[in-house]
Amino acid sequence: MTTATLSQPLSYSDRLERLKQTKLRQTRQKRDRNGYMDRDDHGTAPLPDGFSWSPIANHSNGSFYRSKGWAANFKSLMEVHPVYVDANDALAGRWMVYLSSYRRCGWFPDADFSHLKPEQELYGILSGIGAQQHFGPDYRIGLALGWGGLLAKVRRCHQDHGLDKSEFYEAEQDVIVGVQDWIRRTVAAINEAESVETDPTLKANLHEMAAVNEWLVDGPPRTLREACQWLAWYCMVSRIYNGDGAGGQLDELLRPYYERDIAAGRIDDEEAIFTLACLLLNDPHYHQIGGPGADGRDMTSLISFLIVEAGRRLGIPCNLTIRVHDGLDPDLFNLGVRTLLEDKKGWPRFSGEKGLTEGFMRNGYSEALARERIAVGCHWMAIPGREYTVNDCVKINAAKVFEVAFKEMMRESETVVPSVSRLWSLFAEHLRRAVLCTAKGLDFHLAHQKDNAPELLINLLCDGPIERGLDASAGGVDMYNLCVDGSALATVADSFAALEQRIERERKLSWAEVARHLSEDYRGEGGERVRLMLRSGERYGQGTSLGDDCAIRISELFTGLIRANLTPEGRLMIPGWFSWSSTIPMGRVVGATPNGRHAGAPISHGANPDPGFRKDAAPTAMAHAIAAIQPGYGNTAPMQLELDPGLARDRGAVDALGCLIKTHFDEGGTLINVNILDADQLRAAHKDPDAFPDLVVRVTGFTAYFASLSPEFRQLVVDRLIEA
Amino acid sequence: MNNKVGTITEIQRFCLHDGPGIRTTVFLKGCNMRCVWCHNPETLRPTFDILVQPTKCIRCGACVEECTHGARKIDEHTGDIAYRTDYCVSCGACAESCYSSAIVRVGRNLSVSEVLLEVAEDRAYYDRSGGGVTISGGEPTCQLEFTVALLRACRGHGLHAALETNLYAPWDRVEIALREADLVMFDIKLMSQVRHREATGVSNTRILHNATRLSQLGTPLIVRTPVVPGYNDTPLEIGKIARYISRFPSLLYYELLPFHPLGTSKYESLGMPYLMGGVHEPSPDSMRALADSAREAGIAVKIAGLIDGQVQASGDDNDNGNAFAAPFLLGQT
Numbered sequence A: 001m002t003t004a005t006l007s008q009p010l011s012y013s014d015r016l017e018r019l020k021q022t023k024l025r026q027t028r029q030k031r032d033r034n035g036y037m038d039r040d041d042h043g044t045a046p047l048p049d050g051f052s053w054s055p056i057a058n059h060s061n062g063s064f065y066r067s068k069g070w071a072a073n074f075k076s077l078m079e080v081h082p083v084y085v086d087a088n089d090a091l092a093g094r095w096m097v098y099l100s101s102y103r104r105c106g107w108f109p110d111a112d113f114s115h116l117k118p119e120q121e122l123y124g125i126l127s128g129i130g131a132q133q134h135f136g137p138d139y140r141i142g143l144a145l146g147w148g149g150l151l152a153k154v155r156r157c158h159q160d161h162g163l164d165k166s167e168f169y170e171a172e173q174d175v176i177v178g179v180q181d182w183i184r185r186t187v188a189a190i191n192e193a194e195s196v197e198t199d200p201t202l203k204a205n206l207h208e209m210a211a212v213n214e215w216l217v218d219g220p221p222r223t224l225r226e227a228c229q230w231l232a233w234y235c236m237v238s239r240i241y242n243g244d245g246a247g248g249q250l251d252e253l254l255r256p257y258y259e260r261d262i263a264a265g266r267i268d269d270e271e272a273i274f275t276l277a278c279l280l281l282n283d284p285h286y287h288q289i290g291g292p293g294a295d296g297r298d299m300t301s302l303i304s305f306l307i308v309e310a311g312r313r314l315g316i317p318c319n320l321t322i323r324v325h326d327g328l329d330p331d332l333f334n335l336g337v338r339t340l341l342e343d344k345k346g347w348p349r350f351s352g353e354k355g356l357t358e359g360f361m362r363n364g365y366s367e368a369l370a371r372e373r374i375a376v377g378c379h380w381m382a383i384p385g386r387e388y389t390v391n392d393c394v395k396i397n398a399a400k401v402f403e404v405a406f407k408e409m410m411r412e413s414e415t416v417v418p419s420v421s422r423l424w425s426l427f428a429e430h431l432r433r434a435v436l437c438t439a440k441g442l443d444f445h446l447a448h449q450k451d452n453a454p455e456l457l458i459n460l461l462c463d464g465p466i467e468r469g470l471d472a473s474a475g476g477v478d479m480y481n482l483c484v485d486g487s488a489l490a491t492v493a494d495s496f497a498a499l500e501q502r503i504e505r506e507r508k509l510s511w512a513e514v515a516r517h518l519s520e521d522y523r524g525e526g527g528e529r530v531r532l533m534l535r536s537g538e539r540y541g542q543g544t545s546l547g548d549d550c551a552i553r554i555s556e557l558f559t560g561l562i563r564a565n566l567t568p569e570g571r572l573m574i575p576g577w578f579s580w581s582s583t584i585p586m587g588r589v590v591g592a593t594p595n596g597r598h599a600g601a602p603i604s605h606g607a608n609p610d611p612g613f614r615k616d617a618a619p620t621a622m623a624h625a626i627a628a629i630q631p632g633y634g635n636t637a638p639m640q641l642e643l644d645p646g647l648a649r650d651r652g653a654v655d656a657l658g659c660l661i662k663t664h665f666d667e668g669g670t671l672i673n674v675n676i677l678d679a680d681q682l683r684a685a686h687k688d689p690d691a692f693p694d695l696v697v698r699v700t701g702f703t704a705y706f707a708s709l710s711p712e713f714r715q716l717v718v719d720r721l722i723e724a
Numbered sequence B: 001m002n003n004k005v006g007t008i009t010e011i012q013r014f015c016l017h018d019g020p021g022i023r024t025t026v027f028l029k030g031c032n033m034r035c036v037w038c039h040n041p042e043t044l045r046p047t048f049d050i051l052v053q054p055t056k057c058i059r060c061g062a063c064v065e066e067c068t069h070g071a072r073k074i075d076e077h078t079g080d081i082a083y084r085t086d087y088c089v090s091c092g093a094c095a096e097s098c099y100s101s102a103i104v105r106v107g108r109n110l111s112v113s114e115v116l117l118e119v120a121e122d123r124a125y126y127d128r129s130g131g132g133v134t135i136s137g138g139e140p141t142c143q144l145e146f147t148v149a150l151l152r153a154c155r156g157h158g159l160h161a162a163l164e165t166n167l168y169a170p171w172d173r174v175e176i177a178l179r180e181a182d183l184v185m186f187d188i189k190l191m192s193q194v195r196h197r198e199a200t201g202v203s204n205t206r207i208l209h210n211a212t213r214l215s216q217l218g219t220p221l222i223v224r225t226p227v228v229p230g231y232n233d234t235p236l237e238i239g240k241i242a243r244y245i246s247r248f249p250s251l252l253y254y255e256l257l258p259f260h261p262l263g264t265s266k267y268e269s270l271g272m273p274y275l276m277g278g279v280h281e282p283s284p285d286s287m288r289a290l291a292d293s294a295r296e297a298g299i300a301v302k303i304a305g306l307i308d309g310q311v312q313a314s315g316d317d318n319d320n321g322n323a324f325a326a327p328f329l330l331g332q333t
């Protein structure tokens, strides 16, 4: 409720400012209530006090499974999920709870994978078993049909299939009915708010908001505002259902509505920007803008610019990606680079057409299809609605694999003389086993995921699941290209390089010495000196160094192992290098490593060299190194770049950063995340986060309020930036 | 030719201030002037320097074992490493064995081929940005043969090669290097001979003479002045320099570089006295005023590090020499 007594009518920027302040307040509230979170903000609003809901169990373990269990619980939750109306907002609704978080037990206990667990643990594998979402819906399907149209489609397909798929179809119907119920209740709340609103601008806004939503209960969107509201509803309910945060090609999705509204004189650009800002505020989904359409022509249009402008006016965490290709509108590219430098909020991100498209085509797909494979998540590439990928859920901790190999070599050292080449072959063998174990895990996941946690929301916006009556995880879509990422590239490359340099080339250390210092975590006598010696060698990222060679070899080995093997059931895996924000937990399980890293310390970040890799921290050196280790099959090995704001003040900065981005992509790079942060400000914010409530940092694929991150994670961001 | 060896202080990639585009700057060691405000005291001496940062020492004692000149001892009372600079011959052996960076040797001997290998890493970035390699110092002409060989090698490999020099050398000696460069950047710090000697240790007669001869070669030129409070930060002084160089037909632009206070630590770690304590950075406004007075001479002027310190050419508004107007960037920057 807003009681504005201003004489001037409220402007869009007044309203946006109020929305931003509300958002900051809610972020603080959430942190105070729920603690820190090392992940996306997701746009949730805090739950009202006293909210309670209990899930309905359909398994003896007290949890719920299968389509029936998920649908019943989702529908029941939607019946009580609070409604949210802010008179300043163009869009109604905020989401507040994850249905998944109400599950007592995770994985479906009737499907047992204990046979895989020993190796998963041994090699630090994040198996992806039970991973939900992490592929992309095709929003065009939903925008064309609306909730009513989707419901009719489900019913029609149900009829076509007769009774044998009833559980699936009934579940899909329940899900839609649950969503419609929530929208209806929201409309009632909007009407109520309108009746007591005194500010004429806001009253009119609420009036229109009610009409928009009343229509959207059934109908497909007709205007830009309706389209944004529809997207917001879908994003919210899909988040509630299982956390799905995948975006789409936002400019192309909204362009027809925008152009129609403008042509009909219904809106002007200011209103369009405001509506778009409200959509971005609703949830920082991973949308792409610009880039080539299936025919290769650039998709940039006026609304691409308005989307960037909307994000800039908001100034909150945002995850837009600009796809860079030769035909990209230079003005959009330029605007993106300027936004990064001037706003310093860690967005937009840039993805590289050449590496991604050529890479994906190596899997045997057409160029047109490869172009449709867009950035829809933190490092994910997926063809919306047609490809199941489990992006970012499956990781092999190469540092753990290295540790296993190193220990084995030292155990056998009585009989076999240790050497880098012996270590290498052991590493290769263990990595092979890790890949195989991962592949088996993926088959297992796909065999049982529909029983564990079906994709009832994303199914609706896919080509196939509803038509076939099959979950997207179980044959509903056409393509299964499973993402398998390696982690700890720099940790392992620098370890190999340090051993080769200090033991074999310079003969400054012996294998036994190194093994002893590792087992003592460099804390025994002389340990610190040895640690520093190992750390100061030829590291990955320096350029033409031993570490660079090792990183390339490791990436080639990893890529080769993944490409040489389909999963046992014949599915394709696509390699990448990415650790997301898991560098801390993945490091915790690995002892000291020969790159001078202490036991339990975080592993290296994604495909990046470790901080301090070069004295001048030259971004060109980093870009070159990361381009050289790209697996090259259409998934990403992102470059995370930390830049000093001194650069932003520089006259040539836009050109230089633009050149850096384009050249990295020319050389085969796939995705670039940039942070521009003042080291002093960051240190101050680390000490007193509340003094900098709106400081936004790009953690990895996602941006977040710095104050919301855990102290441990903040430290990592600080180290990364300051050493860079 | 390419195994000619030079003493290098540092090779720095992604430099945006040493000429057009993205560049790699090769800092050669050794300088024949001694400007009181020098930012890079570690480049002054032609031989290796030993930089010490005792706070980083982990007391491993390795340096004491390495030093055969008795310059390093463990202090019996404190356990610290005592350093007798008078015994030290700057051989660098201690630094080689010090992995904590408590002792760092400044200076490496590298052949032209080795330097070329490293600078060529960023070729793609130079190509796209209109950048290249800048040979700087210290004073590169102090290692004249190496400088000439490196310039030739860069150009021979299709890399744009700029030379940054103080022009303080006999013309007959430096001409060959100047002719090998695609671009020459040099400083005029003061017009007054006396004050120039006070501030840099040498007279400027030879520099101004060389500048005039250089301008007749037709090589593109960028002239720079480090603006140092108390030395040359007046419109009068800057105006004089600007008028002097306004006669150079191949001048791309004149660039004013604001003095940055360094703090004493860099000098301290080299065991040198820092004479600029208490001198502050000129304000952006005063830099703008100086740039305006320089523009009165009818030349294009830039202020380094200021986003609005663009070239404002008199006459046309072509991008005078900012070769970094890359073709892929349209719109406003």
Ligand code: SF4
Pocket: B056, B057, B058, B059, B060, B061, B062, B063, B064, B081, B094, B097, B098, B099, B100, B101, B102, B103
């Ligand atoms: S080698 Fe370095 S760390 Fe070791 S005692 Fe000497 S100065 Fe200290």
Ligand code: SF4
Pocket: B050, B066, B067, B068, B069, B070, B071, B072, B087, B088, B089, B090, B091, B092, B093, B094, B095
């Ligand atoms: S540089 Fe050489 S002489 Fe000087 S302290 Fe080190 S080892 Fe001794």
